[in-house]
Every structure is written in C-alpha cells, then in structure tokens.
Amino acid sequence: MKIDFTGRHILVTGSTSGIGFAAAKGFLEAGGHVVINGRSQGSVDAALQRLGPLAENATGFAGDLSEEGACQQLLAQHPDFDVVINNMGIFNPQDFFEIPDSEWQRFFDTNVMSGVRISRAYAPGMVERGWGRIVFISSESAINIPSDMIHYGFSKTAQLAISRGLAKRLAGTGVTVNSVLPGPTLSEGVAEMLKPEVESSGKSLEQVAADFVVAHRGSSIIRRASHVDEIANMIIYVSSEQASSTTGAALRVDGGVVDSIF
Incomplete structure (x- = not known):
C-alpha cells in the first residue's frame, strides 16, 4: 500500500507539537502540503524549523482556533482544504467540584467548537469537489470518562457525536468524517x-x-x-484514498485500554 497526498492541501490544527506535529510530518512525508497551526507565531516558527527540508511544503498559521475570529482569519488566508484534522485540544486533571463554569467553557470552546467551526467552513468545498477527509482527534476518555477529568471526557465524547452526525449529514458526497481515539x-x-x-x-x-x-x-x-507516531499512522491512513469506505467511525488507537470487542 502506498499512501500519497501529492496535490492535497491539509490542515492540522494544534500541530506545533505532540500528535498534531507527528501527523503533519507524516502528511508532508507522503507528499501533501500542510498548514501548521499553533497559538503563537513563535511556536509555529519553531515547528517549521523542526521539520527541516519538509517545511518547503508547509505553511504556518498562528492563531487560537478556539476563537471565532481566528477561524475567520484562517478561512480568509486558506479558503480550501482537502483534509482537515481537528487535533487542537487541552487537558488538565481537576476535581469535578473545583471546576468553575469558565473552565468548562474553555474546554468546550477549545476541544469542541474549534472543530465545529473548522469543519463547517471547509466541508462545503470538499462536497463541491467530490472528495474530502475530516478527522476529529478524540480520546479513549470519550468512552472511559476519567473521574479526575470529567470536563475533558465530556468534550471528547462530544467530538464523537459531532463526527458521527456530520458523517451522516455528508452521506454520498465523497467526504468522509471519522474520529481517532488515542489512549495514553x-x-x-x-x-x-x-x-x-x-x-x-x-x-x-x-x-x-x-x-x-x-x-x-x-x-x-x-x-x-503509545508514541505520537503510532497515533499519526492511523490519522494518515483514515485521511487517505485507501480509507474511502471508512466513515462515521470511532477508530481506537488506545493500546487496548477500552475493554470492548466493538
């Protein structure tokens, strides 16, 4: 199997480090053009430098995509993507009784609404072209809600609902929507x-x-x-031509943490 993204334009949100950076690097190695996103220009520049020669096919976008204004700026600069990876996210262990409303809202805006806005902006163009891939990076915590990160688990479960529903909304268009669920x-x-x-x-x-x-x-x-490259491998595959009949799926890369055969 040869996965090739030559000619494809790809957005990976929150891609200056971690799983996002590993996925972005994988797309670049497979011939794609990738927009690297981070909250600050410094983090974006550092990520581009880390990519070395691969950065020739990468573009940076600095902006906090949990904010509507930053999403609008991204759309103005990059009106079309073939592949969107909704990866940006935050986590923080905190007891339920100590989590204020503002923190619930911050997790919702960052982990959920960023992907909603980005998908809403770019899916119509994918439909018009008859091909596209949208991937939400969720977590095994969407199924195994952690007692010390209930607000995080909630946001990751919300991603599964959005991914499944959007896949059904885009039925028959050639655009697939899936979630990837990493473990630790x-x-x-x-x-x-x-x-x-x-x-x-x-x-x-x-x-x-x-x-x-x-x-x-x-x-x-x-x-x-798991290592970040192990998660990136699944992201790359489900975004490829070869994954054309996989949509509406929650794909676990959790090392077997979720104790289920389904």
Missing part, C-alpha cells in the same frame, strides 16, 4: 505532566509513563504509553 500517549504535554515523577524517581520517562498506564489505565493491553 507520550506527547510533550504528558511528558510535562509526568516530569515531577521522572525527576523524583530517577526512572526514564518511558518507564514512568508505563507505570502511569498500569496504575491508571489497568485495562491497557500494550502496558505502556
């Missing part, structure tokens, strides 16, 4: 969260991450955290 993944954000334990224990980051998975996601079958 060694992104920069997770590494930062685990940093105190790494420093105090003297263990490697990979071992601390594996210990975390065993302790907090005991149903994991791989018994470790």
